[in-house]
Amino acid sequence: MKAVVNYAAGKGKVEIREVPIPQLGPKDVLIKVMAAGVCGSDLHMYHDIQGFEVKRPVTLGHEYSGIVAEVGREVTLFQQGDRVVSETPAYVCEKCIYCRTGQYNLCPTRRGFGVLEDGAMAQYVKTRETIVHKIPDSVSFEKAAMTEPTCVAYNAVAHHSRIRPGDYVAVFGPGPIGLMCVQVAKLFNPGQLTIVGTKADHNRLEIAKQFGADTAIVADEQDVVKEIMSYGDGLGPDLVLDAVGISITLKQSIDVVRPAGQITKIGWGPAPVGFTLDPLIQKAARLQGSFSHNWPMWEKVLLMMAKGELDPLPMTKTYGMDDWKAAFDEMDSLVHAKSIVCPNS
Template sequence: MQALVFDGPGDIHIKEVDKPRISPDEVLIKTGFAAVCGTDLHIMKGSFPAKPGIIMGHEASGTVEAVGENVKHLVPGQQVVNAPYLICGDCLPCRSGRYNVCRYREHLGIDTDGVFAEYYKLPEYAVYPSPDGLSLEEGALVEPAAVGYHAVRRIAPTPSDTVVIIGAGPIGLFALESVVAFGSQRIIVSGHRQRRLELAKRLGAHRVVRPPEEDLRTVVLEETDGNGADIVIEAAGRPDTIAETVSLVRSAGRICLVGIPSQEVRFDFISLVRREVDVLTSDASLLAYERTHELVAKRILDARPLISHVFPFERIIEAIEASQDQDAIKILIRFGEEGDQ
């Protein structure tokens, strides 16, 4: 079969590799669609570490091709989505149900073979049957939807809260849809790409801000009578925007950090303490996936507007590079069918 293999920074190629062989507890999946994540671009450029020789990618949907003899809840022909990492199931976090912080977690496409291939295999626990109405295209976006939804579920906004979301990429946009689903109506979204901000407006943002054309802190203070936002969700992962959350949140407000920076972050810790600001972090849980793919299927979290490009697998390297374009939101990779749009 063909797969996109990472051999080192700037050294990725489509190669012919062996089709995976499954163990009794594993599932073989024929890939339908995969999605390009910002992490894939950083791996390609060498700004995010990954294991040389692995198959890249972690966001996908597909159809069960074969199951091991111990697999109980999946059958060939079933449409499925996958979690993006493997767990041990036996460490303290796993035993307490916090699988997303497993001490021995392995990320697909980073630590172990991923989904940018005609077939991939996973343990049964990391594979979820798609609910009725969930297309393969939408299924490939369940993973970023789960990241955004899990963050919002942790921070738990109320209808009266003013919420600021920094970052209008796929995670920020799914967080926006999740905040709307929680009933909040005063939502400010900040980002740099105009097409994404226009989409944020359509998805329910009360106001969008494009720095440096507008100053985000000035806008937030205007919208909150000088108090600051009740909740700030950081989904950009930049050191400067993470630090900025402190100046945007009100006293006794809440911050949720989702974006992952590539370097050390300095922020005003004294201000957080003196104003008793709650700071949460979020990394999507396996437990969020079942709920999330139902929300995507019902289009409460609507993945369709985020799909900006579809490339055939043969052009996957071009697709990863295209994720940098101003018009790109979420790029899908189609397997098995020629063409693009």
């Protein structure tokens, strides 16, 4: 089968290769991939600037949907022809305290698709029965492939953050996760919802407004801290969502967060912060990390997609597998927010 493979370390070491169709274990499900999202982590691996361990060669892709092609002999919940999505942990130990309490996204030995295990930017992918979900009839394969980034946003906003109707919410970064954070936060009826980006993010800032942002701040044209603090009583946002992952946005988050407020950090970044955290202490503010997602979040997000309460499709553009490089490069250049590759179209 054809697959988009990151075959070695180094910039641009990605190409289409012929690889074997995965062999199933007794509890595995083989999915014919109909849509696979390009994640920022895929782009980081494409440029070899990721801050995490990678097993190369590896088939990229961890955001995907498709049709069940085959099931292992002990699989009982799914059958050939089912429309499905799968979560991202290709392997977890199933024995640690986190696995046993449903927090398997935090399993110390977790291995994710497209990084440490072969992923879904291929004609077929193998996954585990326990992390597969059926797609509602009204949800397209393209929309379903966006369940994973939407669940990242749901986990950050609805699970890890304290958010109430009327709150002032600021989101740093109009990438796919930041944009979906805007959509999820909007469900809580915030009093003010602000998005921060750059001039290069012009198209994505317009999508943020479409998704529910009240105000967009352009960081290279405006004083970010001054603009954020100008709303309301001047004490800052109740909740700041940092979906960027660079040092400056974390510093700005600490500068603007309201006393007794919260910062939820989602974006990854290997650079040291290089500044004091004393203002966080003085404000008695909470800094919370958020990572990945789990089973109940996927079920809720799929239901909200079916009802039209969450819809990531306006930020996407679809490509055939042979056009994977255009999908990567156009997303990388911020022409649009999210690329979807369709291996079997």
